[in-house]
Amino acid sequence: MLVLEAKLKGKQSQYNLLDEAIRTALFVRNKALRHWMDNKDVGKNDLQKLCSVLAKEFDFADKLNSMARQASADRAWFAISRFYDNCKKQKPGKKGYPKFKKRGHSVEYKTTGWKLSDDRKNITFTDGYQAGRFKLVGTLYLPFYSVKQIKRVRIVKRADGYYCQFCVDIERQEQHQHNGKQVGIDVGLEFFYTDSNGSTVENPRVLRKAEKALKRKQRKVSKCKKGSSNRRKAVKKLAKKHLKVSRQRKDFAVKTARTLVQSNDLVVYEDLQVKNMIKNRRLAKSISDASWSLFTSWVDYYAKIFGTWAIAVAPHYTSQDCSNCGTRVKKSLSTRTHKCHECGTVLHRDHNAAKQILIRGIKSTVGHTESKACGQNNLCLGEETPLSKLTG
Structure with missing residues (x-):
């Protein structure tokens, strides 16, 4: 559709x-x-x-x-x-x-x-x-x-x-030049995502950049008398600003997902439970602003359109396990460098996680696929929400 x-x-x-x-x-x-x-x-x-x-x-x-x-x-x-x-x-x-x-x-x-x-x-x-x-x-x-x-x-x-x-009622299909490339991506807050090749995409932080203007417009709403015409005008301006932020976030997710899928035949990412992650009150706003779920939904969608593979794997210990030898190296969130005491591998934490995600994704294609495969999300063009959610 x-x-x-x-x-x-x-x-x-x-x-x-x-x-x-x-x-x-x-x-x-x-x-x-x-x-x-x-x-x-x-x-x-x-x-x-x-x-x-x-x-x-x-x-x-x-x-x-x-x-x-x-x-x-x-x-x-x-x-x-x-x-x-x-x-x-x-x-x-x-x-x-x-x-x-x-x-x-x-x-x-x-x-x-x-x-x-x-x-x-x-x-x-x-x-x-x-x-x-x-x-x-x-x-x-x-x-x-x-x-x-x-x-x-x-x-x-x-x-x-x-x-x-x-x-x-039509199925959308686009041609894709298969190149055999495979990539694993690790989404984060420092960078929007880091892939298994070491490349990174900057986090746009759309809400953070617009936060000052949003607070100013919210103050104007609070100062107006309830039920007045001035308050209605102020509420409308505030709603338009929130809508612009939502559209900017979606535009970035769509373009980034399309570019990623077009460049690779296999994309592997973590099947994150974002609903549980935003319970952390210190990171909730940043995680919501990153919109990882929206991004991975569009990755699934474009994988179906271009006839490629997008696989979600379990996120457990992807940051802890060494991508070279598999040794589990425990580290806190503040530790940004992975140092393996067994094989001596030194990598950025997110780069190591992306390589580990790709390894798990390749293993799952050989045996059985984990979680979600490509093309399971039916999205709409020109709208902020997936089509399947609009019927709710």
Whole structure:
């Protein structure tokens, strides 16, 4: 599934109607969740049937396209099924019990409720809210696909406007010149990653660089009276700055992952549990700013696109074990140089870890693969979050 995104350009009155549609979609999602909580043995079909009941009971729900109501119920069921899966797998810690959402940011249509113009430069929403015709800004590749290939249309509200995402039913494949190169990478905070050849990529530290401006804008929000127009303006400016930081982080992750996969036939990285790592309050902000999970997700994605291999291996003792002789040399996080007392190998800590990661990755391809293989994450283009997470 390929996701193309364009910005919607219209009048303020049209944007207000889109807001109403988004609120209605959130209402249906929360109602479906409440129906599951209050009744036993509720399945996906029961939630679909609830949509028609809500349309008869509430006039504003009847205005929303029937397939858009079903898509909202699907979102509720996605959260429910994920909770069931976590319980069956006996996932440690919280199992992700579904929660009600206070604010909605998107509404999703399937094959009805919208109509594209012949030149693919405009879209018209035809459901009960009658939001009307919008100009699509930035649809460079949309004319290459037929309307039948577009399976879903999603409206997303962000700090800088409204966007329209087109989910196109097509498999993306690109040619790759196989060179036989293999590389292991060790992500970190000193450098974004160090590979097994000793090369490093600088950590962009996007949030750290924007922190001063963010704090200044946050102070302006705090000084404004709650409910005032000045506060709304200040909140909007703050949200735009956070959105810019998020886009910068994603842009770096995408470009770095693409370059890495294009240059190698095999990429091996650590299957880190970032959720557990950010519990360290001294490093939580830096780890979140580095966005390792986003980077490795895009490595998996491009490995699938280019037909190469991306393998995640267990991270245990990769920094402690010597990449030359395998001797375990214990060291603290502050020790940045690996010195083996058995074979005399002296390397930077991250370089040694990257070489050890590559060794484990090669062993796993010979025997059995560990953790994740290439191409398991379905991501979207032009959006900050993976496609599989948008349905939650």
